Amino acid sequence: MAATSYSSSSSAAGAGGGSAAAATAAGLKTYFKTPEGRYKLQYEKAHSTAVLHYNHGGKTVSQLTVAYLKERSTGQGSTPSTPSSSSGMRSAAARLLGTGNGSRALSFVGGNGVSRAVSGSSRVGGTFGTSTSLGGSQAVANYDGKGAYIIYNSADTLFISDLNSQNKDPLKSIHFSNSNPLCHAFDSEAKEGHDLIIGMGSGDVYSMSLRQQLQEPGRKPVAAQHYNRGDKDGMSISSRCTSVAWVPECEGMFVVSHSDGNLYVYDKCRDGNTECTFPAIRDPAQLMVSHAKSSKSNPIARWHVCHGSINAISFSPDGAYLATVGRDGYLRVFDFSKEQLIFGGKSYYGALLCCTWSSDGKYLLTGGEDDLVQVWSMDDRKTVAWGEGHNSWVSGVAFDPYWSPPNADGTGENAVYRFGSVGQDTQLLLWDLAMDEIVVPLRHPSGGSPTFSSGSPAHWDSACPPTGILQPSPRMRHVPKLSPLVAHRVHADPLSGVVFSTESIVTICREGLIKIWARPGHSENNQQSNSSE
Numbered sequence: 001m002a003a004t005s006y007s008s009s010s011s012a013a014g015a016g017g018g019s020a021a022a023a024t025a026a027g028l029k030t031y032f033k034t035p036e037g038r039y040k041l042q043y044e045k046a047h048s049t050a051v052l053h054y055n056h057g058g059k060t061v062s063q064l065t066v067a068y069l070k071e072r073s074t075g076q077g078s079t080p081s082t083p084s085s086s087s088g089m090r091s092a093a094a095r096l097l098g099t100g101n102g103s104r105a106l107s108f109v110g111g112n113g114v115s116r117a118v119s120g121s122s123r124v125g126g127t128f129g130t131s132t133s134l135g136g137s138q139a140v141a142n143y144d145g146k147g148a149y150i151i152y153n154s155a156d157t158l159f160i161s162d163l164n165s166q167n168k169d170p171l172k173s174i175h176f177s178n179s180n181p182l183c184h185a186f187d188s189e190a191k192e193g194h195d196l197i198i199g200m201g202s203g204d205v206y207s208m209s210l211r212q213q214l215q216e217p218g219r220k221p222v223a224a225q226h227y228n229r230g231d232k233d234g235m236s237i238s239s240r241c242t243s244v245a246w247v248p249e250c251e252g253m254f255v256v257s258h259s260d261g262n263l264y265v266y267d268k269c270r271d272g273n274t275e276c277t278f279p280a281i282r283d284p285a286q287l288m289v290s291h292a293k294s295s296k297s298n299p300i301a302r303w304h305v306c307h308g309s310i311n312a313i314s315f316s317p318d319g320a321y322l323a324t325v326g327r328d329g330y331l332r333v334f335d336f337s338k339e340q341l342i343f344g345g346k347s348y349y350g351a352l353l354c355c356t357w358s359s360d361g362k363y364l365l366t367g368g369e370d371d372l373v374q375v376w377s378m379d380d381r382k383t384v385a386w387g388e389g390h391n392s393w394v395s396g397v398a399f400d401p402y403w404s405p406p407n408a409d410g411t412g413e414n415a416v417y418r419f420g421s422v423g424q425d426t427q428l429l430l431w432d433l434a435m436d437e438i439v440v441p442l443r444h445p446s447g448g449s450p451t452f453s454s455g456s457p458a459h460w461d462s463a464c465p466p467t468g469i470l471q472p473s474p475r476m477r478h479v480p481k482l483s484p485l486v487a488h489r490v491h492a493d494p495l496s497g498v499v500f501s502t503e504s505i506v507t508i509c510r511e512g513l514i515k516i517w518a519r520p521g522h523s524e525n526n527q528q529s530n531s532s533e
Contacts, residue, residue, distance in 0.1 A: 032488040037520025045161045045514035060180045062512035064497035065151040067186035072144040143214040153181040154512040175219040187246040199241025243312045248319035257310035264299035278302045289339045312354050316361040325352035343381035344470040359401040367394025373421050387482035392425040400500040422495035430486040438480045
């Protein structure tokens with residue numbers, strides 16, 4: 001797809017204070033241009049290396065979560081609820097995963113669903129409320145109101161910063177003595193209790209209340225539930241956690257993937273210290289789902305997905321489908337409640353490292369070691385476009401649910417999706433995916449027939465490929481190619497994540513430096529708002 005390339009500028013205008021000076025000194029540019037205007041480096045977030053204790057088991061990669069806390073409802077207690085066997089989650093768990101014993105092979109059937117666009121403001125430099133950086137050692141008064149926070153990990157510590165504040169230092173640091181935190185997820189729709197889950201390098205999992213961590217002093221986790229701890233009888237999961245995700249529309253359930261090709265389903269309302277055993281995996285190459293034998297066990301189910309690491313997982317916005325990407329280079333999409341594989345497809349080369357859903361659940365993005373971004377259609381169950389622009393592995397992808405094209409109705413063949421990708425080449429790339437450029441059936445050239453890389457007929461003009469089957473990658477010349485709208489070097493170190501908010505783009509590098517890029521027109525509004533306070 002042809003696209004206009006918008007160049008970046010090295011001017012330091014628009015970036016806050018030391019952020020602009022540091023960026024300029026490193027040869028980085030502090031804003032970039034898009035058709036809708038100029039994105040400006042607003043400010044940066046970083047942790048002090050003095051508070052880092054120890055890297056358990058080697059160097060870790062910093063990951064990014066943006067959390068939106070809602071205003072506490074009147075009468076809601078300050079202490080999160082504790083697990084209870086009488087929770088209403090019993091019926092939800094039984095409906096989704098059953099209560100049968102033993103294991104069964106994952107069936108292959110057909111079927112026709114990340115990030116949700118969060119309602120309300122996520123104002124950068126706005127007036128959600130102000131707070132003072134306390135180096136993570138003191139409590140900050142009154143966190144009952146709404147707010148937007150950045151959660152990120154480095155070494156053995158989890159950091160929490162205020163997205164709205166220009167203060168570079170984190171509000172809170174949480175130290176883990178047993179292992180390094182590697183991945184985390186926040187549930188903005190949690191009705192009660194714990195809303196933050198953290199996966200560790202040891203395979204342990206923690207859940208806790210974000211609000212309570214902010215309210216309490218000290219650097220230890222407060223009122224946290226510890227799952228899969230190694231000092232109990234029964235199963236002990238020792239492979240490192242690679243990704244965590246809450247199950248949308250299913251209060252209290254979350255999924256954790258691991259480097260051994262397994263993912264586990266948990267219920268936060270069950271005790272995390274109960275004994276749990278699963279049958280041995282007979283064939284590492286076979287897909288298999290096993291359920292806990294006891295109704296009190298946690299985790300409540302194990303999915304053996306692939307031989308090798310599951311690198312990332314993502315739920316469709318409605319929670320109906322679960323996508324996984326792995327070391328074997330395959331994207332797999334499951335019907336989560338039915339525990340059935342819908343479809344899967346392979347990268348062009350190497351492992352897939354990241355995946356995400358569009359806000360309407362119609363499309364998936366993947367990125368990996370082939371330096372490409374692939375767009376997958378849920379309706380067609382195949383790759384419908386691929387993007388070339390990175391010079392190294394693609395480590396993060398995200399749709400922009402807040403962007404809308406000018407003079408477009410956003411429906412049908414007129415729809416345009418904006419998404420971003422970051423890579424180890426230190427670049428942020430922005431892309432526009434126009435439906436009218438990929439919905440046209442691809443006709444094979446005269447005298448030949450489109451083929452998959454395996455040499456079998458591709459049938460691009462026919463119906464969806466067979467369901468439940470992992471498809472090889474199609475030949476690149478038979479799939480529409482995307483070119484990036486913007487390519488901008490945003491960090492000095494390789495990037496690991498990107499998140500879109502209503503008024504900014506947030507990027508993070510492997511070392512834990514975060515940059516907030518204000519959308520066109522918002523940096524001036526934020527400066528006026530701050531000067532009036």
